[in-house]
Amino acid sequence: MALEREILVLQYSSSLRVSGIQHPDWTLVRHQNLDAAGGYLDSSEVSIGIIDCSELEQPDTKLECWLERYKGVSWIAVLSKNQLLKQEWQFFVARHCYDYHTAPVLEDKLFITVGRAYGVTSLKKKLSLSFHRGEVIGRHEHFKQSLLQLYHHTAGIITLSGESGTGKRLLVKSWANFNGLRFLEVSSSSHESNDYISQLDGLLYGGLNESACIMVAGVECLPQDVQMHICASSLELKGRREFVFCCGLPIDEVDGCGLFDSEFLMLLKSNWISIPPLRNRGQDSVLIARYYLYKLSREQNKIILGFSHGAEQAIIKYDWPGNVTELIEKIVAGVSSCEGRYLSADLMGLEDKRTPEQCANLSLRQAREEAEALAIKKALNLVSDRPGRAAELLCISRASLHRLIARYGIRR
Numbered sequence: 001m002a003l004e005r006e007i008l009v010l011q012y013s014s015s016l017r018v019s020g021i022q023h024p025d026w027t028l029v030r031h032q033n034l035d036a037a038g039g040y041l042d043s044s045e046v047s048i049g050i051i052d053c054s055e056l057e058q059p060d061t062k063l064e065c066w067l068e069r070y071k072g073v074s075w076i077a078v079l080s081k082n083q084l085l086k087q088e089w090q091f092f093v094a095r096h097c098y099d100y101h102t103a104p105v106l107e108d109k110l111f112i113t114v115g116r117a118y119g120v121t122s123l124k125k126k127l128s129l130s131f132h133r134g135e136v137i138g139r140h141e142h143f144k145q146s147l148l149q150l151y152h153h154t155a156g157i158i159t160l161s162g163e164s165g166t167g168k169r170l171l172v173k174s175w176a177n178f179n180g181l182r183f184l185e186v187s188s189s190s191h192e193s194n195d196y197i198s199q200l201d202g203l204l205y206g207g208l209n210e211s212a213c214i215m216v217a218g219v220e221c222l223p224q225d226v227q228m229h230i231c232a233s234s235l236e237l238k239g240r241r242e243f244v245f246c247c248g249l250p251i252d253e254v255d256g257c258g259l260f261d262s263e264f265l266m267l268l269k270s271n272w273i274s275i276p277p278l279r280n281r282g283q284d285s286v287l288i289a290r291y292y293l294y295k296l297s298r299e300q301n302k303i304i305l306g307f308s309h310g311a312e313q314a315i316i317k318y319d320w321p322g323n324v325t326e327l328i329e330k331i332v333a334g335v336s337s338c339e340g341r342y343l344s345a346d347l348m349g350l351e352d353k354r355t356p357e358q359c360a361n362l363s364l365r366q367a368r369e370e371a372e373a374l375a376i377k378k379a380l381n382l383v384s385d386r387p388g389r390a391a392e393l394l395c396i397s398r399a400s401l402h403r404l405i406a407r408y409g410i411r412r
Helices: 034-042 061-069 087-096 107-126 141-151 168-178 193-205 224-236 262-270 284-299 309-317 323-337 356-360 364-382 387-394 398-408
Strands: 006-011 027-031 048-052 074-079 099-102 158-161 182-186 212-217 241-247 272-274
Touching: 006 034, 027 034, 034 061, 034 141, 048 107, 061 087, 061 168, 074 087, 074 107, 099 107, 141 168, 141 272, 158 168, 158 262, 168 182, 168 212, 168 241, 182 193, 193 212, 193 224, 224 241, 224 262, 241 262, 262 272, 284 309, 284 323, 364 387, 364 398, 387 398
Parallel strands: 006 027, 006 048, 048 074, 074 099, 158 241, 158 272, 182 212, 212 241
Antiparallel strands: none
16 A cells, blocks of 8 residues: 555544544554654655644644644644633644544544545645645655754754755754754854854853754854854753754865864764755755745745646756755746746756757647647646546547547556
């Protein structure tokens, strides 16, 4: 059975009695703690979850932070009738959940809701709309291992290593939110020692009653007196301030580069996590591009259904020297200029990667046929392969649609 037909059941209490025996198309995967449930979600494509909160007094802060990390999942909450009378639980459902049921749960009704949630998820996938867990997106094995290493680390100094634009700041913010820490960062606009230490001390000693994460970017540019000051502060404020360093050097170059004080170097290397560049993450570039295409088109009140086939191929083939930052910039430029339903490579400033031999065979007729075939495939996917409805969307007769399907060899 495909993983997407599995349902995560996060069971905080023992009141939920759902066996799933009467619904063999679904597999229930039960977990009772957030770490185990998170590990399962990180290694699967599951998009439906059931949370049994019926015995909790009030929404748990750690649970809410955890749900923010996995907000791409359609959550169905199980609550008591008394809980639903409380405003904090009403906000909890409105913010985090696709739907809710009251305990005791009627299994048949619960699985009707599961089916609806799955249908909405499938529709979004067919439309190439974003359905990811926040803005931290990636399925490549190396990237997933880096994420697991980061989220399994709950306290102490962390160093994120990677090229510029790989999303280190976003990962730090996500980690801080997951651990219930306030996110703070030292401005990298000036590395002058006095200004930097003054700014750093303001973050370190301001509001000590609140635990915080302090991100220090570009550590390879820090003067050594600033490095020594950070070493002293990390010992003094251990447990109240968590440092996360962002470094542009790989770990095999930091020892001999001569940029770091020996004590500070030990701190840097204590928990080192490497973030791979986008060009080494396979299909992740397309996943991230789809997420931002959908997000930005909504922000600009445009209906852009996806990328043209040539655009996705260009995204995959491009080297992305500026990594995720460069990808987002190109999507922003493309969405701003796009007037149609599909975003093309030229609007994003991605050069045509076809060989001269391929371009020599290009004609207006061929371009028209490629566009027709793409539109037919999109329409069929949108309506779950119902030719009558697809013909209506395409504004052609059903007979014409069947002829074109046969002509272009479109598999259904």
